Amino acid sequence: MPKNKKPAGGRPAKNFDPSYADRRSGGKGAQRPGSRSPGHRGHRADDAAPRKARWNADERAARAAERSGGGRDERSARPSDRDERGPRRSFDRDDRPQRSFNRDDRAQRSFDRDDRAPRRSFDRDDRPQRSFNRDDRPQRSFNRDDRAPRRSFDRDDRPQRSFNRDDRPQRSFNRDDRPQRPADRGDRAPRREQAPRSSNFYPSANTSAGFTADDDVVLERLEAQATVAADVEGVTFGSLGLGGNIERALAELGAPTAFPIQAATIPDVLAGRDVLGRGRTGSGKTIAFGAPLVEKLMENGGGKKRQMGRKPRALILAPTRELALQIDRTVQPIARSVGLFTTQIYGGVPQHRQVGALQRGVDIIVGTPGRIEDLIEQGRLDLSEVTVTVLDEADHMCDLGFLEPVQRIIRQTAPGGQKLLFSATLDKGVAALVNEFLTEPSIHEVAGEDQASSTIDHRVLVVEHRNKDMLIEQLADRDGKTLIFSRTRAYAERLTDQLEDAGIRAVALHGDLNQSRRTRNLQQLTSGRVSVLVATDVAARGIHVDDIDLVVQADAPDEYKTYLHRAGRTGRAGKEGRVVTLIPRSRRRRMADLLSRAEIEANFVEAAPGDDVVLEIAGEPTVEDLTD
């Protein structure tokens, strides 16, 4: 019986977005050379253009282009820039340590290119015949920027270990209405006990149960098998069913034994079941799906491991390029330990390298939806043999704009293939995918992983709008790593400039930057070369950087899940972290509602620049903060 309930045909129209196209082309061209502000290098007066209060997309792009293209010149120009500004704004902080303006400090490059042996290029095209016609694409421009990412294993994302709370209400769960699994999949591990369920478990597909995007409701939690952390303390990967090579690779990644979410999901993944996994931010979800996925491919792979042009058998989808890259940094060494290959397929970089890897043959693809669809349409990527598909940040992948491409991609994979959905905020928003693609999924979470047991201190500062930027500057003027979230790219860019002008080393991360700049800027925070990153929500989910101890939300999030993910960039590895959200007075009520949905307790304090509370927050978070 085919698993797909919907016909594979009838592709919806492409989600072509003209404004997106404008932004992209705007970002490349030099239609607006130079800065618009007189204080900046390369300023060109443009009297013809009327002064605008806000930047439009093109200006933003030009600004981004300037920032990214500036290179060293930009840097050498900066200090004098500052001199012209006159005396620094004073907010009673003359004790600020002198910042070094030696900005020629780009991250060390390690030419981490693909370490596989050079392949002989057979003149052979064993690609299967495609049904759709491929118009001959023009030659792609060759751009050196797509070198492989630097390897930096941010391995240490261990959660706090000792909690023992099993007080979640038992939920009923009934799958009588699920299609039966084919008999040949009956060899899986015995089902764990599930209580019967009374009604429709999921809201009907593609309606989100009538909620609009504006309703920040907490969709009903998926009832899950709760694993008690204390019960799986010290469980080895070997005892979960993973082979010795993989276990050793994991140990090298800094994971000698399994985390709770890993202990919970790995056996079911190995048994071939569809799995939904919810684990707190930084709880080790990547290994939870990555390691058993590799084990399964190896078991089924047989002797054709190294075959040229073999088709990929596993696909891992992520919502952002940075996350895809990071996932690959974890999965690749695991895969390589058993002779399997991974490749990254995402946009923003030339495709030739990715295509070359596919032609040589890879086993696991890690990527983002756009480029994957692109390559499928070009006939350069064939997912028909993909038998394991993973969606990281699965609930986000079901949001508007992501869902349809994701559905189209999954429909290209082998029917009946295994599906793994993971997220820290997994909820019924994934129903559309579950209903179409999953069969009797097992659902796992870890007991006691709630906000009360977290190591994060939450504050809300109620601020006057005119004080906001100065307050952010004071918050960012500190020693530890600080991550600042803004709602828009333009504001992220503006804040970055402001911080730099104040002598605080900061870089930006958002979609107006080209990919090499994005990668570099994130790397600069990871390596500690800068201590402040100002980002849009591109950095909200999944990105792991060691030792971020302060998250500042320059704009409050609209959704409680966004709050949880942004906050989850700190307090990792069981360390203390702090989250500060700036809101205007008028937003207090909305913010309180959001926090209650997130099950977070936080004090609201009115604050102005220079207030003690601001200086205190800029200091080190302490254990006392968590207990008061």
Add this chain to the structure above:
DNA sequence: AAAAAAT
């Protein structure tokens, strides 16, 4: 509003 494909 952001993200995800270029041209």
